Amino acid sequence: MILRHTCLCSVSSFLLLSLAGVGVAAATEVDAKVDFRYRLESVAQDNALEDALASTLRSRVTLTAQQQSGWSLVAELDHVSAVGGDTYNSTDNGKSSYSVVADPTGTDINQAFVRYESTTGTAYTAGRQRVNQLNQRFIGGVGWRQNEQTFDGYRVQSQWRDSWTLDIGYYHNVNRIFGPDGADADQNGSFVTALVNWQLQPNQQLALFGYDFEFDDWQVRSSRTYGVDYQSDLWGQRDLRLHVTLAAQNDAHSAPDNSTHHYHRIVLDWQPNRLKFSLGQERLAGDGTSAFQTPLATLHAFSGFADVFLTTPAAGLRDNWISVGTEAFGGKWKLSWHDFQSDAGALNYGQELDLVGTYRLSPRWSGIFKAAGYQGDAHGVDTTKLWLMLSYSLSSCG
Secondary structure, three states: OHHHHHHHHHHHHHHHHHHHHHHOOOOOEEEEEEEEEEEEEEEEEOOOOEOEEEEEEEEEEEEEEEOOOOEEEEEEEEEEEEEEEEEOEOOOOOOOOEOEOOOOOEEEEEEEEEEEEOOOOOEEEEEEEOOOOOOOOOOOOOOOOOOOOEEEEEEEEEEEOOOEEEEEEEEEEEEOOOOOOOOOOEEEEEEEEEEEEEEEEOOEEEEEEEEEEEEOOOHHHOEEEEEEEEEEEEOOEEEEEEEEEEEEEEEOOOOOOOOEEEEEEEEEEEOOOOOEEEEEEEEEOEOOOOEOOOOOOOHHHOOOOOOOOOOOOOOOEEEEEEEEEEEEOOEEEEEEEEEEEOOOOOOEEEEEEEEEEEEEOOOOEEEEEEEEEEEEOOOOOOEEEEEEEEEEEEEEOO
16 A cells, blocks of 8 residues: 555656646645545335446545645546446436436546635636535535536635635536536536625624526526525524525526526524434425526435435425434434425425434545435325445545
8 A cells, every 4th residue: 555655646746747837837745635435325216217226436536736836736537437237327328217326437527727826815716626605505516426516617715804705706617417428417608606705703604695507508597596694603502503595596598487586494403412403494486387496506415315306396395304413323323304395386295204324434434324215295206215335535745
């Protein structure tokens, strides 16, 4: 392992110093990181599709060169392979008789960007990059899937007075999770993002955000969204915390529907001891014709792990949930129950029970067990999903 570790340092140093020589002076610090993530995912649905079993391995190499002058270069390469066959519909392997596990195989440049950070704390980034904002409800990298979602474009991030941060981006392409070669691997267009964070108090934060999405080939998702996100401890109690998000969304550009929809998410967290309780509601409004959509979000993190509501139904969605988390059996566990209702028409979509356990096995090894059970009434079909995941990471040269 020492020989491979040294070799990785040497190769990464050579590559990134060569890259740096093209546009900026030689790097002073070079870091290489390798990451392997194996996952076994099973999907059983109460329909005509065959049960899916996906055994996949994601191998990632991340190379970073940094200079004392403020310049840095990042190159990240991913390879997803099927281990022991692919009895699942990856969305790209043609096996449509199986349930979907959206992990296509292949090799992809996940990130490749140059960044300059000034002495005043403003960072300028150009290239393919990971973009996660707030809780990733509107913009996220979908890190759960083996092929991550990244953005091609330009970004400016700035901080001033220790309490304000600004994040403005313009992106012309989204590399979606269905890549690298799938029909939906890329979404071209014009995507403008703006986020302002204000740290009111150490335990109180306010954010304003705006997103303008113009899709070239997915016009139905072209929209403008504006909102506010607020987090705070209640009554000065650190064990009681409130998180509220409000937003409005309008059709924009060449969208076929003339619509305006609203969104809210209200979460109350209470952690009196080793247990943490959460109670919340998320509403994505709909009128029966169209609904509030978040096409570039980390969708797996919302509305249940079974991924039944990746697209908001036309009648909208109200997700009411309660969860409890604790440390047990050497890991961190969380149990959640969801009740899904329509926003219009008083439909009972269904209920879902989710369980997740995370383990830090060593500084380099970690594991996850996850289960989801959805019982459909007026939307979707009964769905059961199980996951086992094991990750290993190693960083070198710094």
